[in-house]
Amino acid sequence: MANNETDIKIVAFLCNWCTFTAADLAGTSRLKYAPNIRIVKVMCSSRIEPVFILKALLDGADGVLIGGCAPGDCHYSKGNFYARRKIALAKTLAESAGLDSDRIRLSWIPASEGPKFAHVVNEFTEHIKNLGYNPARREVYI
Amino acid sequence: MNKGLWIEGPIKKGILDFLNGLLADQKIKAVLMPAKNKGGDSYAWFLMEKNGMLDSADPAPPVMTTQGANVVSYLTKKGPVWEKTAVLLRPCEYRAVIELAKIKQVDLTNLVLISFDCPGAFPLEKYINGDPKKLDEIFDTCLEKQTELEGARNVCTICHRFSGTGADIEIGLIGGKGEGFWLVPGSRQGEELIEGVAGSKTDNLDVRENAISERTILQETKRNNMLDSFQETVMGPENLLNTLSSCINCHNCSRVCPICFCRECYFDSKALSSEADNILQRAQRKGGLRLPPDLLLFHLGRMTHMSLSCVSCGACEDACPADVPVSMLFALAGRNTQAVFEYEPGRSQDEAVPHTVFKFEELKDFETPYIKEYSKEQ
Numbered sequence: 001m002a003n004n005e006t007d008i009k010i011v012a013f014l015c016n017w018c019t020f021t022a023a024d025l026a027g028t029s030r031l032k033y034a035p036n037i038r039i040v041k042v043m044c045s046s047r048i049e050p051v052f053i054l055k056a057l058l059d060g061a062d063g064v065l066i067g068g069c070a071p072g073d074c075h076y077s078k079g080n081f082y083a084r085r086k087i088a089l090a091k092t093l094a095e096s097a098g099l100d101s102d103r104i105r106l107s108w109i110p111a112s113e114g115p116k117f118a119h120v121v122n123e124f125t126e127h128i129k130n131l132g133y134n135p136a137r138r139e140v141y142i
Numbered sequence: 143m144n145k146g147l148w149i150e151g152p153i154k155k156g157i158l159d160f161l162n163g164l165l166a167d168q169k170i171k172a173v174l175m176p177a178k179n180k181g182g183d184s185y186a187w188f189l190m191e192k193n194g195m196l197d198s199a200d201p202a203p204p205v206m207t208t209q210g211a212n213v214v215s216y217l218t219k220k221g222p223v224w225e226k227t228a229v230l231l232r233p234c235e236y237r238a239v240i241e242l243a244k245i246k247q248v249d250l251t252n253l254v255l256i257s258f259d260c261p262g263a264f265p266l267e268k269y270i271n272g273d274p275k276k277l278d279e280i281f282d283t284c285l286e287k288q289t290e291l292e293g294a295r296n297v298c299t300i301c302h303r304f305s306g307t308g309a310d311i312e313i314g315l316i317g318g319k320g321e322g323f324w325l326v327p328g329s330r331q332g333e334e335l336i337e338g339v340a341g342s343k344t345d346n347l348d349v350r351e352n353a354i355s356e357r358t359i360l361q362e363t364k365r366n367n368m369l370d371s372f373q374e375t376v377m378g379p380e381n382l383l384n385t386l387s388s389c390i391n392c393h394n395c396s397r398v399c400p401i402c403f404c405r406e407c408y409f410d411s412k413a414l415s416s417e418a419d420n421i422l423q424r425a426q427r428k429g430g431l432r433l434p435p436d437l438l439l440f441h442l443g444r445m446t447h448m449s450l451s452c453v454s455c456g457a458c459e460d461a462c463p464a465d466v467p468v469s470m471l472f473a474l475a476g477r478n479t480q481a482v483f484e485y486e487p488g489r490s491q492d493e494a495v496p497h498t499v500f501k502f503e504e505l506k507d508f509e510t511p512y513i514k515e516y517s518k519e520q
Contacts, residue, residue, distance in 0.1 A: 049446070050443075050446035051408065051439070051443040051446055054439060054442050054443060054446070055436075055439055055443070058436075058438055058439050058442075059424070060427065060428065071502065072502075078500065081500035081501075081502070082497065082500055084500070084504070084505050084508065084509060085483070085496060085497055085500055085505065086497060087508055087509075088482055088483075088505045088508040089446055089449075089450070089479055089482070089496075089497070090446065091508055092478050092479050092482050093442060093445050093446055093449065093475060093478075093479060094442075095478070096373070096474060096475050096478045096479075097376075097377075097379070097382050097438075097442055097475075098376070098377035098378035098379060098381065098382060099379060105510050106508060106509045106510060107509065107510050108509065135379060136379060137427075137428070138428055138429055139379065139383075139428065140428055140429065140430040140431060140432060141383050141387075141432050141437075142379070142383070142432070142435075142436075142437065142438045142439075
């Protein structure tokens with residue numbers, strides 16, 4: 001059933017300096033990529049609290065993509081290292097609670113890599129489509 | 143370094159005598175420890191000086207009413223204490239104090255932390271509704287003999303950090319056969335305080351150390367087994383919701399938690415509230431909505447804040463009016479997240495809380511490189 005689902009929704013938290021700029025570049029270069037992502041721009045990937053990710057998942061988002069500068073390239077020099085620890089925490093907790101931590105993806109995409117951004121989005125959308133809808137989508141008791 | 147002193151005789155009396163001695167010699171100016179309330183019904187914390195030692199002072203109460211770390215944090219929130227103050231803490235309380243010191247909620251200046259080998263504690267509800275005198279007796283026997291405390295809280299039965307290791311002064315009961323106790327200094331400060339106290343010097347603590355490591359191994363296995371089987375019953379959103387189904391959103395667990403120190407909690411804040419319109423939309427999207435919403439988000443979100451520093455003290459479960467096994471849940475989450483960062487809360491003050499530090503090369507399993515052909519997995 002999962003393959004036909006076109007209304008998969010993915011929340012993407014992108015850092016202003018690298019991945020969001022890459023998304024912008026993908027747009028200005030008129031690259032096509034899956035229309036399933038909803039971008040939330042944050043100033044740094046370390047701004048993304050594990051709670052944001054869990055809230056998105058519990059509220060029915062089918063996937064959460066986190067994009068930041070490659071390690072060593074952070075605009076604030078070390079924000080993405082903290083981000084990695086936070087995402088690790090979020091993933092571990094999701095796993096301990098039996099939520100699918102595979103729905104969370106952290107990828108480093110530099111500002112100049114528009115095509116890479118499109119590629120990651122396509123790849124992740126495809127992956128989420130294979131997983132199917134998030135069961136929390138219609139869970140009333142959450 | 144002085145290895146320790148052996149003091150023979152009844153334990154609780156011995157500890158009180160030791161503290162009274164320190165107060166009389168002006169080595170410390172005050173003691174912060176639990177004592178029975180006036181009515182004699184339950185325990186509270188009291189700050190006592192030389193002439194104000196309460197008769198009901200109890201270095202090791204059978205229940206944990208207020209988590210000691212909360213009390214210490216209350217005392218030093220606005221700055222350090224000016225004069226030497228001894229604080230008597232359970233091992234879990236001591237570890238919470240260390241965690242709070244790392245996040246600057248406790249100022250350890252001039253504090254002398256004293257901890258003891260803890261046999262566990264009774265559930266607060268059981269103590270208040272039961273027969274306190276009888277439970278006091280059972281507890282005191284267990285404390286002396288260092289046997290398993292029957293009817294202790296779940297989280298106490300799987301405690302694997304039951305000794306006061308690391309504190310300025312450690313009151314050693316394990317291996318003492320109930321005939322007395324050791325005073326083991328854990329720091330320079332502790333050593334100075336013990337000097338001159340009447341007791342026999344010991345060079346050899348092997349009996350105690352062996353007994354501790356033996357019991358640690360036993361308890362660690364027990365803990366892992368119990369948490370593993372508990373994990374099976376809560377795994378998956380469905381099971382987790384069943385476990386939490388009696389939760390009434392009172393947020394007591396967060397209020398009593400020593401690690402949950404935020405004065406304004408994100409989950410009580412306006413950040414999560416929205417207009418009726420929004421809530422209706424959410425309900426429409428899901429086909430219905432439980433109100434107040436975000437039950438799971440509260441618990442999971444709280445875990446993201448405190449699980450790394452969770453010392454498994456069980457204060458949360460004592461405060462829960464709906465009998466949700468929160469302490470086990472947080473112990474489980476803590477075990478899993480702490481393992482990722484190889485972190486143990488309260489182990490050492492020099493060990494930074496994981497989200498405040500990082501390494502350049504680590505946690506590669508949690509990031510996905512650019513090109514990973516998901517499609518090939520099919």
